[in-house]
Amino acid sequence: MPKPLALPFKRIFISGGAGVIGQEMVRRLATLPNDIEVLVGDLKPRPADFPARFRYRQGDLNFLTEQEIGAFAPEVFIHLAATFERSTESYGFWEENFRHNVQLSHHLMTVQKDLHSLRRVVFASSYLIYDPELYNFAEVPAQPRSLRETDPILPRNLTGMAKLAHEIELRFLQTFRGEQFSTAIPRIYRGYGRNGRDITSRWVRMLLAGEEITVYGAESFFDYLYAADTAEGLLRLAAAETVTGIINLGTGRARRVSDVVDVLKQNFPNLRAKYVASDIPFEASQADMTLWSSQIDWLPPTSLEEAIPEIIAFERARQETPAAKAPGHVLISSVAAKVPLVQAVRAAAQRLHPDVKVIGGDMNPACLARHFTDDFWLMPATADAHLEEIITHCRAHGIAHVIPTRDGELAFWSRHRAALAEAGIAVLVSEPEAVTRCLDKLEFEVFGRENGLPVIPTALGLDGLAANAQSLGTTGFVVKERHGAGSLSLGLNLPEAAALAHARSLEEPVFQPFISGQEISVDAYVDRTGQVRGLVPRTRDVIVRGESQVTTTISDPALVARLIPIVEKLGLYGPLVLQALLTSDGGLHLIECNCRFGGASTLGVAAGVDSFFWFLQEAAGADLSQFPFRPAAGPLRQVRAAADVVTAV
Structure with missing residues (x-):
């Protein structure tokens, strides 16, 4: 025996x-x-x-x-x-x-x-x-x-x-x-x-x-x-x-x-x-x-x-038992010219299963990134009237994951994420309330102030901001659009008269006191339990049209420990990019937060913030504790440069 x-x-x-x-x-x-x-x-x-x-x-x-x-x-x-x-x-x-x-x-x-x-x-x-x-x-x-x-x-x-x-x-x-x-x-x-x-x-x-x-x-x-x-x-x-x-x-x-x-x-x-x-x-x-x-x-x-x-x-x-389904394909909505993002999603999808396709979606049939996806969908506008059409197309083409990439579509995907989930489609987007306060710089400041976060004061006018500016040791102001990508129409360190003049060129301006310091971006991923799964801060070394052309990660455990509870208070899900300033006196000042994957966030992926793979794993029901965050051993620098790609036709 x-x-x-x-x-x-x-x-x-x-x-x-x-x-x-x-x-x-x-x-x-x-x-x-x-x-x-x-x-x-x-x-x-x-x-x-x-x-x-x-x-x-x-x-x-x-x-x-x-x-x-x-x-x-x-x-x-x-x-x-x-x-x-x-x-x-x-x-x-x-x-x-x-x-x-x-x-x-x-x-x-x-x-x-x-x-x-x-x-x-x-x-x-x-x-x-x-x-x-x-x-x-x-x-x-x-x-x-x-x-x-x-x-x-x-x-x-x-x-x-x-x-x-x-x-x-x-x-x-x-x-x-x-x-x-x-x-x-x-x-x-x-x-x-x-x-x-x-x-x-x-x-x-x-x-x-x-x-x-x-x-x-x-x-x-x-x-x-x-x-x-x-x-x-x-x-x-x-x-x-x-x-x-x-x-x-x-x-x-x-x-x-x-x-x-x-x-x-x-x-x-x-x-x-x-x-x-x-x-x-x-x-x-x-x-x-x-x-x-x-x-x-x-x-x-x-x-x-x-x-x-x-x-x-x-x-x-x-x-008598339904067969287990293979992982569904991934749709990148508003794919535009986001080639590095497509490549990062493809790498994550291939790690999950080699049969997972990455499909680009856009309203522009000539968008550049379509040449880097497995398939392309000429999408309708992300409007409520097109929800059923979008769900029908996704189900017919085996799409089980959606990654929105543009601020203007986040509210649509967030508003309908429950209906999409019922159709078997997981969307990488936060709850509507959290999306709204990230898209609205004034709401973001109010939420931050009420929750004890170190946000930069923000107002619709200059009244009352002068005192804030003096307490921060500055006499200049920043003027930007209340909604959307503020950096594209930014007025920086302007005296009061110039700030008011610049505001007249904007649709819905907001004002902030100018603070001198080192501007940083923070790439992070918040899992479905509301916990930060991974977080990496980086300097913005060269900025072109609001995006980091050259960016370098910061190896500072104390800063990371300081940022994690701040990010978790924002009530977000998935990838995010927090913009902040570090001042010479050790101060940390929050500028704004983008509740999506950022233009230069591929450096965050390289540094260990495995956003797309974590999303796919969570969509499959995995416990992310099995995929621990392992930050890069030392600083990494990313330089975004154009590259020629030659393919057979």
Whole structure:
């Protein structure tokens, strides 16, 4: 009788944990003591039955950072994430295999190899590495060939090549990091299981639909390994820290394809099968489990006769459950010429899922940024009369996220964000009241003053401001538009008569006392709980038409700590840009706040304020505590310069 599973560690990182083996592994871990911490990463949405106490990171793990995984500090890394195709790989698999097998495996070890917490790595490799001449035959085989770990290797396809490449990488790392962590590389045999893409699950789905199944190579032998057994075996291997290197994981008892059909017939008496001859060689392979048996006190117990009824029951239940939807596409409204913003959104979307498209929307069919999006929508005006048209278009084109980018449209999107949410469309915008006070400089000042924020006094006229100006040590005034981008029509440090004259050129002027100091912008993201998720201040070194052409982040923890409670009092959601002044006496004076992503806020993203990725994760229901803010180690400077882009037409 095998001993119960006991894990000598507490924090486990599983890549590809929403796959067939990964889900079984998570179910198994959920039965263990509650002090085990699990982080699962996968492209797919979080499975509904995953325990709430387990962390989940949806997105492309090629973008996982050392800071992000370091915050979790895994003791064990179980690498399941991989992509594969059926028996014959297509031409298009060339890029997919590199990105999600070769590159991903390399990247995940790059960000973890120097973590002091890491004690154990288990990499799910494959028997596809062995030379197919050992187990492929032109004639019907009489019995399977038992493959040993020492048998010749010659990967038979791209997937096998990728597995072997990472085996060699891990062998390399053991040369330098062997005292830090141990590595086990199980070569896994013919996997099948609940929710699988394997032939057994596909046949079950076809039979439940009343279809005929097609059988190729009925006389071939495969070592069928049930996913629940694979998960158990991998966990037991992880726990056996002294077991290292390559080791087979199979049942050691191959079955013919015809055996699978016979078991299906027992469960589907009316099964219809068409047996087709093929020029594909017969396979006859199974795992030699001698090494495993000498090291691990457990063998995979589940037979086809036991597993297939479980798969049938799962598929029947799944027919009654709505399938999980892939993440929807992203619409950038009023995309205009905001190319850096498009690129930042694209990077975030690709980290979530490679199939997410970035769609530009604008009323100008010739807008520049349309050349940088996946698709373009000639949008109607963002007016109440067009709400139904906008919702209908978004739903018809799979748009589930909207990012407004222009002050003039924020009120529309904010006013209708509840109706859009009911239609399955998340909008990156604050509540109407918060939007209004940010768009109205006078309301912003009144709100700030009433809530004890260090706002610069603002008024519709100069009456009463003279005293404020004197108390601030100035005799000059600033004149700007009450609504919209104040910097475009700004009158700066004007004496009283000139200020009044400049005001006559504006539609609805407001006045402020001029304060001499260093002007800064503050990029921040406020999550749905009202907490600042990340905040980075930056200097405005060169300003052109109100936007920072050159800007540099400020590494000042005391200033950041001072700004966070101020931002949280504003009642905003999502990205924002706060404009402020720092004076030589240590004073902080708030000028205004833009409750959207700013023109130069891409520097904030580079510095760690991951606004668009956080938005997409929140829209998917993720807890942002799994994505901690990791500010850049030192100051960063951004220079905004025009660039020529040449593309094929």
